Amino acid sequence: MSEDNKKIPAWKADFPIKKREAAYVSRKEFIKLITFFSGTLALANVAIPAFNFFKEEKEIGQYFVGLTTDLNVGGMRTFYINEDHRTPYMLIRLAEDKWKVFEQKCTHLSCSVLYNHNEKVIECPCHHGFFNPEDGSVIQGPPPRPLPQLTVVIKEDKIFVTDFVKVTEESHG
Numbered sequence: 001m002s003e004d005n006k007k008i009p010a011w012k013a014d015f016p017i018k019k020r021e022a023a024y025v026s027r028k029e030f031i032k033l034i035t036f037f038s039g040t041l042a043l044a045n046v047a048i049p050a051f052n053f054f055k056e057e058k059e060i061g062q063y064f065v066g067l068t069t070d071l072n073v074g075g076m077r078t079f080y081i082n083e084d085h086r087t088p089y090m091l092i093r094l095a096e097d098k099w100k101v102f103e104q105k106c107t108h109l110s111c112s113v114l115y116n117h118n119e120k121v122i123e124c125p126c127h128h129g130f131f132n133p134e135d136g137s138v139i140q141g142p143p144p145r146p147l148p149q150l151t152v153v154i155k156e157d158k159i160f161v162t163d164f165v166k167v168t169e170e171s172h173g
Ligand code: FES
Pocket: 106, 107, 108, 109, 110, 111, 124, 125, 126, 127, 128, 129, 141, 142, 143
């Protein structure tokens, strides 16, 4: 036995693995890997919008929000509907007899928006997005879509919200 073989442990002599060769990735393997990741990304790009398109809009029914005496003109309060604590909504009293309800999540990156009665805008503090409190449309900034709006129904002194207002419909006061 040579001097070199004496230094190498028996298990290493039996399974001689060279680190450089073990870490080597052939061009074919690399292309397979890239193709797999690209394919997965391409599939996600199609699947996610398709999922959102076919996702059913939740039925809200008629949900009691509060009393008209709870809020002064220019006031705002947030609430959740039923057990869904993922989507906050904001009730705004624009005038004595004008109420609006919008989702409180900015359509840009979901920051919480707030109503500014002095400026008569709904503003997003994250990237200075501004929405129109009349219909939720984007006035300025990066938000790509209007704030989803719910229909407000006042019965005597009780405030209820019902379904989402379609973007093309007139705003409900
Ligand atoms: S998250 Fe609202 S403007 Fe960016």
